[in-house]
Amino acid sequence: MGSELPSPVLELTGVRAGYGRIQVLHGVDLIVPRGTIVGLLGPNGAGKSTTIGVISGQVPTSTGAVTMLGHDVTGAGADALARAGVCTIPEGRGMFPNLTVDENVWMFTHRGVSTREARDIAYDHFPVLAERRSMMAGRLSGGEQQMLALARALATRPSLLLLDELSMGLAPIIVEQLYEQVAAVTAGGVGILLVEQFAGHVLDVADQVAVMVNGRIRAAGRPHEMAEALSGVYLGG
C-alpha cells in the first residue's frame, strides 16, 4: 500500500491465528490508514471473519502483531478494545431482537456517550429508525436491521470500524444507502475495514482493497488495480 497515505490506525504484521489446532491465518499483513476505507475481499472460508476476530480481540493470535496508531495491542481483550474505540459489526448484525430500536441503541453507550446523544447520532444517520424506535428490532426488515447495527456502531463514535459482510442478504439500493453512510464516517478520521465476499460495492467505496485467499493476503492495492487479482480468485483465472 502506498507510502503517501497517512499513518495507519491499524496494522497487522505477520499475524497467524486459528481455532485450536486449526490454523486459519498464515501470516497476514494488512494496513488501514486513518480516514480510509480498506476492503478485505475473498471467497468463503478465506479467513476474513477470523481477521476481524483477531483485530477486535476475540480470536487470539499465535504469532504476529496487531498495532493501532503505533501501539501494540496484540492480546488485548475484546472489551478493552471496544471501550478504546474499536467497534465491530459482526456478520448477522449482532442485534438484540427482543429489545426495541431505542433499547438497542442504548446498549451501545459503553464508551461514555449519553443515551440521548447516542440516539441523536443514530437517528441523524438513519431517520427511518426514529420512526420505528419503539418497535422490536427483530421485527425490522433486513435492511433496517443493518441500518440499526450501523447506527449503533456510529453512536459509539468509533475510531476504528470493522464491518463484516455489511451487504449480506440486502437489496442493492439498501446497500448503497449503507455504504453512503460508511463513506461519510471516514471524514471524521475513522479507519474502516470492510470485509465482504462480493466485490461489487466495495470496489466503489473503498480507498484500498486487499484480496485474501486461504488465510493469506494475495494482493493489495487501489480498487482499479485489483480487477485481475479478483478475477483470479473468484473465477480461477
Added chain:
Amino acid sequence: MSNPTDPSADVADDRLTGFEAELARLRVSGTSSTTEQRLLVAGIVLMPVGLVLVLIGWFGASGTTEFSSQVPYLISGGLLGLGCTIVGAVLYLRHSLARYLRFWLLRVVYEERTSSDRNVEALHELGQILRNRAPTDPSAVPPREKETQP
C-alpha cells in the same frame, strides 16, 4: 479521506488523540485464553502435588514419636500439602466452571436467538396470510350466525 484544510480534520484529530490515549492505557497481558488454560493446568498439577506432600508428611511424622521432630513434617508436609490441594482445587473448579458457564451462556443466547427468529418468521407469515386473505376473500371473516335460544 480526511483533508487537512477541512474543519472536520480537527474533529478527526480529537477523536484519534482520544483513541491513542485509550490505547496507551490498555493493559496488554497476553491472551486471556492462554492465561486461563495455564491456570487450569496449574490447578490440575497442584492437587496431586499437595496430596503427595501430605503423604510425605504423614510418612515422616509416623517414623518418629518425638513431637518436636514431627512439627517440620506437619508444617511442610501437612499444611503445605493441604494448601496446595485446596489452591489447586479452587483453580481447577474456577476455570473449568468458567469454561462450562461460558459455553452454557453462548448456548442460551444461541437458542434464544433461534427461537426469536422463528417467532418473527411465524409472525411475518401470519401477517402475510391475513393481508392476502382480507381484501380478496370476503368469506375469510365468517358471517355471524343468528344466536338461537335453546
